[in-house]
Amino acid sequence: MITIKDIAKLAGVSYSTVSKALNHDPRIKPATREKVLAVAEKHHYRKNIMAQQLSSGRSNIIGFVLDELNNPLFANISGNLHAELKKLGYQMILVVADEGMDVLDHLRVDGCIFWDYEMTDRAAFWQRFANIQIPCFVLGTDDSPNSPYIKIDRKEGIYKAVEHLKNNGHTQIGFIGNSQPIKLEGYREALQRTGLEWNEDYILPAYSSWEDGYFAIRNYEWTAHAPTAFIGLNNMVTRGALRALLEAGYKVPSDISLIGYDDLPDMQYAEVALTTIGPPLDELAIQAAELIVALIRGEQVQYPVVIQPQLYHRQSVALYQAT
Template identity: 30%
Template sequence: MTSTREPAFGAADGEGGATIAQIAELAGVSVATVSKVVNGRSEVAVETRAMVETVIREHGYRRQKKINRAALIELVVHELEGAYAMEVIKGVDRVASEHHLALVLTELHGRHTPGRTWIEGVLARRPTGVITVFSGPTPEQCDQLNSRGIPFVLVDPTGEPGHEFPSVGTSNWSGGLSATRHLLDLGHRRIAVITGPPHALSSRARLDGYRTALDTTGVPVDPELVRRGDFNIADGLTHTRDLLRLADPPTAVFAFNDSMALGVYQAAHEAGLRIPADLSVVGFDDLPPAQWAIPALTTVRQPLRDMAAAATDIVVAIANGEPPAQQRLVLATELVVRASTARPRS
């Protein structure tokens, strides 16, 4: 005979869960202490805070029927440098302004997970919602946001997004496929790629698209032509320098973002090569500077501004009690052919 023990309280869904007084009793602390933790106040010892958060995770937190939210959208980006972040900010601001919401911007300075001070600030501000771009909260931070009724959406997540929280991405595999097919159709067979970091879902998907295009054409993948980058200009420069020193160098380079493509341009210039006469180049993103490169860059358009706007629409809808129509929204990419690609020399 087996028996199951019912949890003391219901789930943290805003109706079940434990009250602040019940959480205080379970954790062995005062009601005031629990209130401070729930509201993101900083004057609580680390050990005490962790104990209270554990109780909240285990038993849930019975929130007030009406959640008093500030007219704010919290936007978290891994770094602010470059046009990528500006496209995201413009997309979020477009929708936030329609709903009279202000932006609070957090830069992670290249990291992909916010720190403890960030989550404390968010809990204290009680924003309408949180959007994280190419980054994401830790599981514990997710629990904290969820238990306080603060919706959040992932944009261009670095890892495989779960089904618990909404995310907005783009068709990276199709983008990698179309970029590589374009070069193959021009007659290129020595096509190098400079990828993003292996932990990035977008990079892995683009690489899979590249490999699929080669495989369906009967062109073997040459490991010498696959170089790992980190989505910055310096990687495009360094890897292309090395690629051009090969005994059988590539006739084309597919860089997994526009920044690395600019590094490819610089390396070609140093080597006395002309683009596209001597080397074809394809990027990814189609950020505004791509069309002003000399020659204008052929690239895969990733609709960053629309992705950010869609994420903001979802956050606002959830805050208004409307569940999202789908948890994973994927917007289409588009190959934009400009002047940086041509047939290889015979």
Template identity: 80%
Template sequence: MITIKDIAKLAGVSYSTVSKALNDDPAIKPATKQKVLAVAEKHQYRKNMLARQLSTGRSNIIGFVLDELSNPLFSNISGRLHTELKKRGYQMILVVADDGVDVFSQLRVDGCILWDYALDNREMFWKKFATLNMPCFVLGTDEAPNSPYIKIDRKEGLFKAVEHLKSLGHSRIGFIGNSQHVKLEGYREALQRTGLAFNEDHVLPAHSSWEDGYFAIRNHAFGADSPTAFIGLNNLVTRGALRALLEAGYSVPRDISLIGYDDLPDMQYAEVALTTIGPSLDELAVQAAELIVSLIRDEQVDVPVVIQPKLNLRNSTAMCRQ
């Protein structure tokens, strides 16, 4: 493998000049930098991260911990976060669940971001995670952990969804999914805030997958008192519910209106372009990147950061016909 010293010899410059050129030091003349980079590219030079850690004490790597990868929400967030961190000179490593603790310890990452998710033993997890002894924060939490965090105001988002449906004349608004307590609680509170009645039968049991949303609708016995509008727990549940409604012969939104939680690009390309409520993923990524970099640099930060979901109007909601 070619080294910096080899590049210096081939380019006819000093070792320090090569080092500065590879690290984009503005003190290096553009022509010299281009000459060094051309040699490095020709000989397929790759930076030695271990050597960099030993010399600078930094890896310029940030870890991101998720609990699962099947939901497109997480791939969208991960991609945007990677882009924002790269703009700031960092690489990102993605790991699943608490496997990250061992991986991050071995690589000596500079900091880590944890997506908040349901844990069987949250206290034990946090004790293990605390052993990393590095800047960390929780992304997307609804609670107040003993660390910096970014909160998504999911309850306020659901209020905006219910308020929108009520403005269209819907008084029987259902919710598809009962696996996330904060969203179900937000739905109930939103009904109360808008003066609408809560009906237990209007909450369709579903976890978080496409199939859950599909069968929640398929198994619901529609009648005269059924909801005229539904809000889906997440993007997958909503897409599954939409398919089931269309297969059952319902017109969306002429017969039933539908709002999905999570605004992902593919929601606008569904069989019916879906109205959604959810945080801007670009804003989420920018805020997360700025916070972890500030924590690494030991800068003063204002936490918690609260991100407000936005209502994105498309074609799946309309005036209630009943």
């Protein structure tokens, strides 16, 4: 296996120059960097992470901990976060909680980002989190930990969705999904803020999958007083609900309007281009990358960082026409 010393000899430069070039040090002239990288690529050089850790005390690896991989939202967030961390000179390794934490321990990552996933014992999680000895923070939490964190204002997002539907004449607005208390609280508060009535029957039980959204609509008993618009808990629930509505013969949005929570690229390519509410994922990734790197460098940071969801107008909401 070729080493940095071998590359230095072949490129006609010093060992330290090769090391700086491989780590994208801005002090290295572009022509020198290109020569070094060309030699490294030609001879299939691969970094020795363990050696790098021993010499620098850093791995330049950041862990990202998720609890599930089924939701395309997490693939999108992970891709954006990886790209932003790479710009800052770091690699990202994705692990699944809780067993994945052992992998991060062995790799001795420089820092760690936790997605705030649903758990049965939050007190135990926060206790374990407080004992982690490397820079870390929680992304997307609704709690208020006494440490840096990034919050998504989900309640404000749901309010914007309700407000948008009311502005289009809808006063009977339902919610598909009951597995995320913060969004249900936001839904109830949004109805109060907009002067609309709360109706328990307008909440359709669903967890978080496409099938949950699909069967929530399929199993709903429609009456003359049924909602004229729905908000979906997340992207998958909304896509499933849309399919069920269309199969049942409803026209979206002329019969039923629909807003999905989470904006992903595929939402605009659904059977009906879906209006959505959700955090801008590129901004989320930038803020997360900058925060973890600042913590690794020991810089003072202001927290919480609050991400405001945005409304993305498409074709699944229409002005309500009474019949």
